[in-house]
Amino acid sequence: MDIVTIKDLTKTYPGFTLDSVSFSLAPGRIAGFIGRNGAGKTTTIKSMLNLVHPDHGQVEYFGMPLSGNEAQIKRRIGYSTGTISWYPRKRIRDIKAVTKPFYDSWDDARYESFLRLFALDESKTPRELSDGMKVKCNLLFALSHGAEVLILDEPTSGLDPFSRDELLDIFEQIKQTGVAIFFSTHIISDIEKCADDIVYISKGRIVAAIPKEEFATRHQQPGESLEEAFLRLERGVLDA
Amino acid sequence: MRNLLMKEMKLSASILSYLFIAFGLMFLLPGYPILCGVFFSCLGIFQGYQNAREANDLVFSALLPVSKQDVVKGKMLFACFIELCTLALMAIAMLLRMTVFTDSVVYRMNALMNANPFALGVAFLIFGLFNLIFIAGFFKTSYKLGKPFVTFIIVAFVAIGIAEALHFFPSLEALNAFGTEHLTLQLSLLVAGVLCYIILTWLALRSSMANFEKTDL
Numbered sequence: 395m396d397i398v399t400i401k402d403l404t405k406t407y408p409g410f411t412l413d414s415v416s417f418s419l420a421p422g423r424i425a426g427f428i429g430r431n432g433a434g435k436t437t438t439i440k441s442m443l444n445l446v447h448p449d450h451g452q453v454e455y456f457g458m459p460l461s462g463n464e465a466q467i468k469r470r471i472g473y474s475t476g477t478i479s480w481y482p483r484k485r486i487r488d489i490k491a492v493t494k495p496f497y498d499s500w501d502d503a504r505y506e507s508f509l510r511l512f513a514l515d516e517s518k519t520p521r522e523l524s525d526g527m528k529v530k531c532n533l534l535f536a537l538s539h540g541a542e543v544l545i546l547d548e549p550t551s552g553l554d555p556f557s558r559d560e561l562l563d564i565f566e567q568i569k570q571t572g573v574a575i576f577f578s579t580h581i582i583s584d585i586e587k588c589a590d591d592i593v594y595i596s597k598g599r600i601v602a603a604i605p606k607e608e609f610a611t612r613h614q615q616p617g618e619s620l621e622e623a624f625l626r627l628e629r630g631v632l633d634a
Numbered sequence: 635m636r637n638l639l640m641k642e643m644k645l646s647a648s649i650l651s652y653l654f655i656a657f658g659l660m661f662l663l664p665g666y667p668i669l670c671g672v673f674f675s676c677l678g679i680f681q682g683y684q685n686a687r688e689a690n691d692l693v694f695s696a697l698l699p700v701s702k703q704d705v706v707k708g709k710m711l712f713a714c715f716i717e718l719c720t721l722a723l724m725a726i727a728m729l730l731r732m733t734v735f736t737d738s739v740v741y742r743m744n745a746l747m748n749a750n751p752f753a754l755g756v757a758f759l760i761f762g763l764f765n766l767i768f769i770a771g772f773f774k775t776s777y778k779l780g781k782p783f784v785t786f787i788i789v790a791f792v793a794i795g796i797a798e799a800l801h802f803f804p805s806l807e808a809l810n811a812f813g814t815e816h817l818t819l820q821l822s823l824l825v826a827g828v829l830c831y832i833i834l835t836w837l838a839l840r841s842s843m844a845n846f847e848k849t850d851l
Contacts, residue, residue, distance in 0.1 A: 440851070444702065445850070445851040446850040464700075464701050464702070465699045465704070480694045481689040481694070484644075484645055484689075488644060489645065492637075492640060493698070496699055496700070
């Protein structure tokens, strides 16, 4: 059974339309959400979190519509976005102290272990962190309350190659516990390394939402790398 | 809701939100437009909103496991907390001026508005106007702070000017009662002010929740 279902998500802005976006996520799988800048990745993710109101379409988690079950659903999902700083002048320790009571499932041991893994200092404020450390700080909060679905908006952007590799390994470990991970990226090697499924968006439309192997069979030409296939597809989509 | 209030107090608020509560004690100042204390307390809340906006507070809050309507309720609850703390200081100052300092020459010679229940009622009214004009105005966009605050400043100072001027009109002298004079009228006006505060805050909350629900963050 799918853990997240997106149906016909449509949102029109002047000059851009997110056009009938549909896909689903299964538990224990990692889906890479790929598309160039401005393709609609962040709008889709924000619509999945009720931060943006689609003109049309449905978002369901665990078989429940997001609308009307927002608090219950958000308790079971984790979200992290790139390098945005929440409360840049507050210490990480203080942000954690306020955030923790919102989640019955908050796990201090898990929090401490990610804190050590990411080499974060709780007494620092987000404004004292580098971009890469901000990404880790946001991830720390998303990972500490036992979420069943992780929605991560460009979690690897700004990370050094070692941290990126570490993070993708962490994704693998988390997936083994049955958690679904949905992460947007424009770094194709991230997808190659850890994604089970590919959701490819271009100009506001889903081009493919299928397992990675199926994507290779359908869209990759002999001898072509995944990156080359995406570049060719993107050019084709843009030329169309 | 308790968790949201804690978040407002510990993460979203500015230190000025708390410090400016002390302006409630302006009710002790003789020869000064004492209702300006309300404006300064509102300025403290405004500073908190400015801080919160720069700290991406609304998006952080909307991602917590609460409904978007609860996010607005939390912010309104915090504003009411600051306002009621200020009003409590004003009430203490008012009671001191009505009882302990009733024979004080500086208060007897006061040319401006006396700290009495009518003044406290107007303070409730102006806080209610702040909630309706500034807070509900802010939630129309969840971003623009300047226009609703400037609008509030204009309305607040007009209200303060009218309240200060009223007792100079014939037959309205009782509005500036000293000590326990005209107590029934004074208390009725206080109750009217409290009712205005409740109604205006309720209208502000309803409008803010409806607008925030529709806003794309």
